[in-house]
Structures are given as C-alpha cells and as structure tokens.
Amino acid sequence: MRFGVVVFPGSNCEMDCHHVIDKVLREDVDYVWHQQTDVSAYDCLVLPGGFSYGDYLRCGAIARFSPVMEAVADFAAEGGLVIGICNGFQILLEAGLLPGAMLRNTSLSFICRFSSVRVENADTPWTNAARQGQVLRVPIAHGEGNYTADEATLAALAEEGRIILRYCGEDGEVTAAANPNGSVDNIAGICGEGFNVFGLMPHPERASEEILGSTDGLLIWESVMAHYRSRG
Amino acid sequence: MTELYEELGLTEDEYRDIIRILGREPSKVELGMYSLMWSEHCSYKSSKPVLSQLPTRASYVLQGPGENAGIIDIGGGLAAAFKMESHNHPSAVEPYQGAATGIGGIVRDIFTMGARPIACLDPLRFGSLESPRQRYLFSGVVAGIAGYGNCLGIPTVGGDIYFDECYDGNILVNVMAIGIMPKENLIRGQATGVGNAVVLMGNRTGRDGIGGASILASQEFDETSQEKRPSVQVGDPFTEKLLIEACLELLEKNLLVGLQDLGAAGISCACSETAARGGVGMKIELKNVPLREEMDPFEIMISESQERMLAIVEPRKLDEVLATCERWGLPAVVIGEVTEGDMLEIYWYGEKVVEVPASSLASGPVYERAAERPAYLDEVQSADLAALEHPSDLNRVLLDLVSGPNLCDKRLVYEQYDHMVQLNTVVYPGSDAAVLRVKGTSKALAVSVDGNSRYVYLDPYGGTQIAVAEAARNVVAAGGVPMALTNCLNFGNPERPDIFWQFKESVRGLADAARHMELPVVSGNVSFYNESFGTAIYPTPVVGMVGLIGTLSTRRTIAFPEEGLVVAMLGDTLDELGGSEYLRLVHGMTAGRPPALDLEVEKSVQTTCIEGIRRGIILSAHDCSEGGAAVALLECCCAGGVGATLEVDTPLQPVSWLFSESQSRFVVTLREEDLGALEDLAASRQVRVYALGRTGGSRLIVGDWIDLGVDEMKAVREEALGRLLKG
Numbered sequence: 001m002r003f004g005v006v007v008f009p010g011s012n013c014e015m016d017c018h019h020v021i022d023k024v025l026r027e028d029v030d031y032v033w034h035q036q037t038d039v040s041a042y043d044c045l046v047l048p049g050g051f052s053y054g055d056y057l058r059c060g061a062i063a064r065f066s067p068v069m070e071a072v073a074d075f076a077a078e079g080g081l082v083i084g085i086c087n088g089f090q091i092l093l094e095a096g097l098l099p100g101a102m103l104r105n106t107s108l109s110f111i112c113r114f115s116s117v118r119v120e121n122a123d124t125p126w127t128n129a130a131r132q133g134q135v136l137r138v139p140i141a142h143g144e145g146n147y148t149a150d151e152a153t154l155a156a157l158a159e160e161g162r163i164i165l166r167y168c169g170e171d172g173e174v175t176a177a178a179n180p181n182g183s184v185d186n187i188a189g190i191c192g193e194g195f196n197v198f199g200l201m202p203h204p205e206r207a208s209e210e211i212l213g214s215t216d217g218l219l220i221w222e223s224v225m226a227h228y229r230s231r232g
Numbered sequence: 233m234t235e236l237y238e239e240l241g242l243t244e245d246e247y248r249d250i251i252r253i254l255g256r257e258p259s260k261v262e263l264g265m266y267s268l269m270w271s272e273h274c275s276y277k278s279s280k281p282v283l284s285q286l287p288t289r290a291s292y293v294l295q296g297p298g299e300n301a302g303i304i305d306i307g308g309g310l311a312a313a314f315k316m317e318s319h320n321h322p323s324a325v326e327p328y329q330g331a332a333t334g335i336g337g338i339v340r341d342i343f344t345m346g347a348r349p350i351a352c353l354d355p356l357r358f359g360s361l362e363s364p365r366q367r368y369l370f371s372g373v374v375a376g377i378a379g380y381g382n383c384l385g386i387p388t389v390g391g392d393i394y395f396d397e398c399y400d401g402n403i404l405v406n407v408m409a410i411g412i413m414p415k416e417n418l419i420r421g422q423a424t425g426v427g428n429a430v431v432l433m434g435n436r437t438g439r440d441g442i443g444g445a446s447i448l449a450s451q452e453f454d455e456t457s458q459e460k461r462p463s464v465q466v467g468d469p470f471t472e473k474l475l476i477e478a479c480l481e482l483l484e485k486n487l488l489v490g491l492q493d494l495g496a497a498g499i500s501c502a503c504s505e506t507a508a509r510g511g512v513g514m515k516i517e518l519k520n521v522p523l524r525e526e527m528d529p530f531e532i533m534i535s536e537s538q539e540r541m542l543a544i545v546e547p548r549k550l551d552e553v554l555a556t557c558e559r560w561g562l563p564a565v566v567i568g569e570v571t572e573g574d575m576l577e578i579y580w581y582g583e584k585v586v587e588v589p590a591s592s593l594a595s596g597p598v599y600e601r602a603a604e605r606p607a608y609l610d611e612v613q614s615a616d617l618a619a620l621e622h623p624s625d626l627n628r629v630l631l632d633l634v635s636g637p638n639l640c641d642k643r644l645v646y647e648q649y650d651h652m653v654q655l656n657t658v659v660y661p662g663s664d665a666a667v668l669r670v671k672g673t674s675k676a677l678a679v680s681v682d683g684n685s686r687y688v689y690l691d692p693y694g695g696t697q698i699a700v701a702e703a704a705r706n707v708v709a710a711g712g713v714p715m716a717l718t719n720c721l722n723f724g725n726p727e728r729p730d731i732f733w734q735f736k737e738s739v740r741g742l743a744d745a746a747r748h749m750e751l752p753v754v755s756g757n758v759s760f761y762n763e764s765f766g767t768a769i770y771p772t773p774v775v776g777m778v779g780l781i782g783t784l785s786t787r788r789t790i791a792f793p794e795e796g797l798v799v800a801m802l803g804d805t806l807d808e809l810g811g812s813e814y815l816r817l818v819h820g821m822t823a824g825r826p827p828a829l830d831l832e833v834e835k836s837v838q839t840t841c842i843e844g845i846r847r848g849i850i851l852s853a854h855d856c857s858e859g860g861a862a863v864a865l866l867e868c869c870c871a872g873g874v875g876a877t878l879e880v881d882t883p884l885q886p887v888s889w890l891f892s893e894s895q896s897r898f899v900v901t902l903r904e905e906d907l908g909a910l911e912d913l914a915a916s917r918q919v920r921v922y923a924l925g926r927t928g929g930s931r932l933i934v935g936d937w938i939d940l941g942v943d944e945m946k947a948v949r950e951e952a953l954g955r956l957l958k959g
Contacts, residue, residue: 009474049653051385110650111648112647112651213660
C-alpha cells in the first residue's frame, strides 16, 4: 500500500506521519508537495497537522487553494482514501470535502494533551480494526478544534453513521466534562458521504508507538490498511 | 552629533574610540552600527572578562561559546546543538510578541548551526500573581511561546516558572532550544572566500525592532518603558518555519559556505560578525534589501525585523540556492559580496555610507567593572531561624506549599504548548527532565533547566553552584549522564558595584561547579539591566543541562511506578530551612543561608543514582528541591497515582526533615530484594540510603506528620494555578 503525505508550507506533522507509516507500519510512503497535481500513484492520501500558511487567515483557508487540493478533490471523488488530521481536517472542511467548520476552542487556548475518544462507528475504512464503542487514547494538539455544523448537517452525520469519533471520559461516557474544545456533540472525527474521506482532530500518529504512551492510534492505520487489502 | 551618540546609548569615551578607529567622525549610519554592536547586549563588554573563567572544553565538545550555539558530539555521527538566551525586556513591554520572538531567535540560533531544532524549554520568572499586570504578562508570555513554538512544530518540553515580588518590575523570559544534526552538517557563521555572494533570506525588513539591543536590552526600566514598544519586534512563525526547512535543505545539499541569523542589531551584526569571524571584508548594497516600507540606510542597518538569515554562497551555487528559497516561497536576494581585507563597506544606491573595520564592530570595548559585596547579605544571612515557631498542622503546610504559585502543577501552562510534535518526547512535562529520543538510535537526550534565584540572592556563589548541581541532578533522575550546559545570566545594572559583585560571585560559582562536575559550558547569554526604578531583580543565573541516556529503556520518571516498592532517600537531610519555599510561604521570609552544597558529595550521590538506574535497581527517581522531601514525595505519589506509607527516623524536628531543601538527595523506588545492592552501590561512594517505607494505597502517610489522600493532593495542586490566575 502506498501512502502520500501532503506537505503544505507550514505543515509540521508530515514527518511524524511519514515516520509512522514508514518505520512502524512499514508501508510505502512519499511526501506530496503542495504544488503537485498528480496523486494517482497513491492508495491513501494523508493531510497532516500543522499550521499551513501559518493559519494566518483562518485554519486551512489558504491551503485549500494549493494546486494539490484540486487533485485531492478528484482523488476523493473517485473513492480514493483521504485522511485529514488536525490541520488536515481543517483543510478538508475549508475545501468542502467534509461538511461543517471549526471554531476556536472554548478555552481560547491551544490544548495539547492525551484525550479519550469513543469509536461511534466501527464499520468504516478507518475504524474496522476497532470495536464499536471502543475508547481510544490519542493526543490532541490544537487551538481550533471546536467543530460546528448546521442542524441539518448534524442530523445527516448522525443518521448516516458519519460521526466516527466522539470525545469521552476514560470510561467511555460522552460528557461535557470530557469535551476539550466545545465541539458540538463532542465530535472529534467525521467521514464524508462515501466514508472514504475522514477528518479528525486527534493525532493517531502520536499514539502509534508504545514508547509514546499509547498505541491506540495504530487501530486507525491498521483499519485503512485492512480496508485497502480487502478491496484488493 | 554629540547628542546622537548619547541618545544611541554610547558613552563619550566610546565615541572617542570610534573616532580613533576611523580617524574621522563617524557617519550617522556608522554611529548607529557601533551603538548596537558595542551595546552590552551584543558586546558583553562588562561580562567578557568574568566569563573567561568558565570551563568550555571536553573531548566531545565540537563547538564552544562564541558561535550561535554550542555543540556536543552524542555519538553515532550525530551532534546536539543548544543554547539559552533571554528576551526579558521585550516581553515586559509586549509579552506576546516579546516571548514569541524570543522563541524565534533561539530557534534560529540552532538551525543556523545546521541542526534541526527538536525542542524548546522556557525558564520564566514573574512577579506576584496578585498584581493584574503580572497576570496579564504571564498569560501573554505563555500565549506568545505557544503561538510561535506550536506553529513551528518544535515541541516545548520543559522549563520552569517561579513567582517572586523581586520580578514585579522586570519579568524574565529565558528560552532554550536544542537541535540534532549529522556532524558533517555543522556550519558556522563565517564569511570566507573572496567573491562569494552575501545572500539575505527570509522576511522583508521593516521598522520593527529598531534599536532593540541598545535601547531596550541595555537599559533599565523607568516610566518611559511603554514608549519603547516600537522597539519590540513582531514575530512571523510561518516564515520562520519556511526558513528552517529551506536552510536545512540548503545545508543538506551542501550549498552554503556560512550561515548567520539576524537577531539583535540586524544586518549590522550579521555582516560584521560573519566577516570578522572569517577574517574578510564585505561590500553590501542596501538598495537590494527587500523592504516592507520606505526606510533610510540607518534604519535598514539597525532594524531587528525577525525571520531573516544571511548566507554566504559560492557564485556557482547561487542559482540553486535562490531556486530552493523560491520553492519554499522565501524572498532571497544577493545584497553583497565577500571582499579582501577586513573593511565592511555599505552602499546606498551606489553611495558609500559606511566604511568601518568589521572586527572593530564585532569586538567592542571591554570594561573591568567595580565590584563590592552588597550590604544586604550580612543582614539576610544572619537571620535567626532557630527562633521561629513552626505550625503544627503539617498536612496544611504541605497543601499550602503545593497550592502556591511556585510548586503547584503547571499543566495549565504546558498543555498550551505542543510538547509532543516530532514524536521524540518520551517523558512528558511534569517530571524532573524532559526526555527526547534520538530516532534511528537507542539513545535519548535528557534536558532540564534550573535556577533558584532565592538561593543566589542569599549567596551568589553557593546558589549558582546549586543551579548547576540541581540541573544535573534532574538529568540524572531521568536516567541521563549530564554532558554539558548552557546558561542565561540575568542580573541588574552591571555599572553598580553591588550588582557586579553578585555577577562575579555567581560566575565564579558556575565555573567552579562546572569544572568540578566536568561539565563544559558550551553556550550562554548574559542579560544585564534587569531593574526597574533602581530596584534590581534577585540575581538569576539559569542553567540548561543536556545529558545522554545510553539506552531508552533506562529512562526514568518521578512517578511511583507500582505498589509494594521500597521508597528510599539517597543522601542526607539536614536542618536547612534557609532560603526555602517553606520559609517564604509560611514565615514570609527570604533569609538565612541556602542549603550547603558539597560538590564531591553531589557527584557521589549522582553516580550512585545513575548506576542504580543503569543496573535496573532504581525504578523511579526524583530529586529533592524546592519544598523539600515532603513535596518530592507528594509529587512522586501524584505522578504515579500511588500512595506510600513511610516512617522517618531522624533527630531533626518534623518541619526540618519535611521541608529543608538539603542538596544532593533523590527519592527513589526499588524492589525489596534490590535494597542490599543499592546500599552496596551507595556505600562504596560514601552515600547513605534511608529506606523510608513502601508504596501502596491511596494515601501519602509520613509517620504521624503527614496523612493525605493522593486524589486530594492532586486536585489541590492542579486547580491552584487556574485559581491564582483569576486573581
């Protein structure tokens, strides 16, 4: 399986994703420069975290105009697997590849810590290796992860099982106290209509090695690899 | 002209020196350059003769002081570059941008040497949080560090924060960065090769930060300080991130001869320092400098606009250099060339506006300042502590200590910093030292900063030795062997004999401790004039220690790892409440003598601990420092979520055993069956091991002195800072 990690100016988790895919998953991986327009060589595209273009206008707002994003949109439209992590999620929202938008965390501060998220739908390309309701311990690190969307969108997301991860307590309870950023319905990750596009605020690449304190993030990588192989 | 040199911060003697060097009156631009380069901040004119006593060599030191950062060999073809510096005055005037550009500056120092920055640590000192202004400064500084560092993708993994009224008028924002590089990528800030191009990369030059080094950093604060806001630079972390990637790519491709960042004194400093180090001259045409706004040559030469680099490039590699910068979207232009001789010639649309020997800028005047022992010392040192009445509710005292600003949990701060990015942080903040794995090897670096200014105030020599010892002890507790140190020396006005005496004694302490512990000082920074309205801060030397952990599996944290382990104290506890947090908090006193430090004992205790960890005997380790044994034990319980039941057999009165900050001690855990082995290890070094009891349960019980629930202690510690910040 060949992954492409998209590098925007200001991305800063691209090397982390590359490291995990290459050294931990032992899959093929390349960096995809933001000016590249051909992504046909890849089985899965990763939009990594960071501060693309400094997040100066609004998170992801400038990156969506990078030449590569048109290729990413075409890739996704043809059913290609795309995962956006943190800033990558924000870019997918700005690009309209996922519905909704991000607000600043209710604390108005950047928050970096381990968070617990519950798998709300284990029957997706991104979560099939996890159990329904399984609690994953994965770090978050963002200033704008307060997800929001209009009522109709939220209803559709819930109805179609496209809310993939929710912030929860260590016991799996989805509560206001367990919500680190004010995100509506404690949403931490959602999928697009075809489930091939996945955006999430937690960083699975930061929870993919024992030495870093959690390997729960591996479930996400392993899911997409299993999905890819089952698809043949 | 006489007025201008004074306005720029030069003395009459210095002005005469300039005339002597040039054989004529300097032009306005030249005067501006000298004023910056000869400022205390850039020239170290007061500190240089004192700093010369610091030990700087060891077989593994690849670069000592004098460059942008110090570098040590960590084996396997890799090297670590690190440095600490201050951004005190800018942060006191504009906390967010001051702190942010502090991060920008120290990070540039690291990649300027060819290393990828892998972590930052920030020692911060504020006044009392009861003051709204201090709360504003605190929040602004933390947000500035987060805003800049997080954007760069460099984890902020540690630091320390102290609050004391002595910083009410002059906060301290010190910043340390560390980077890793393949040894062969080491590059220096030198211009060589006549005919080579001088390339300016990065942000356009604007009027921000004009005269920062001379006006802001080399003067005390008074009622005009707020008017100095235009002297604070404005940070652009996005451009800095591009600079990091572009510069590292240029170095990887071996396209550069020399590289220098533009910090204090901007183009003036970068050109004169690189030329002086390379023993060459330089010819610069300022019309080529990309500008944000209309500026005259004087302003261009002294602007401290951020995120700029100067590269020396062979003509045949120039196209590739410019193309690489373009790919990263970075402006890069040739502004001049390296010339024979040592003259720095600056042109403005063809007209020569500067012609000075580069070395005369880079090596300014040196002063032997007068030093005199301050009168306050006798008074504070002779305070009668024996007469104090101690409270009887020791549980209350312990909870008060850990809910005070200095010893409370700092989660609220470090969770605003991305401390995980780059996937190297294998011991997270909250332990004695941050531990960063070195990918591709089984090694890790343990890094810690330390500097208790209360000790230094009470005894500049001994207090500074403690800073070295404790920073090393933190590294040891994490399982590391201390290798080398950097430092930032924050003091008041060096022109005052009492302040300069503090400085001299402190540096003597630093030198003696470093020499005795065989720890070379590879980089550092001096920050003087930390005064406001004539009142100086406590002398505040801060030490940044870097150590090596040979195999990752021998890293340790402070947390009690499990139930049923023996809890032991390595080293002796003495009746030493002088300068303690207890004394300050309970009795409102900063008095007495700081704890005694015997460097020989310190070394023995440290080697015992390292050896115990290496052999797998010691399973967790925490140094005893502020708050004494009681606070150390509490922290071990809270970090591990495990209680302990302990008995202390001591002739000391309870408060002395619990809260004395005696040096050269560790709280360790080990298995029962290993106790004999640890005692043997210790005995061979004349170190005592005191078995105190066992881990287990959900309470910390120390004889009939302390009995507190772990959850309660955690809650009290964690909610404290948030409460204090609400005022």
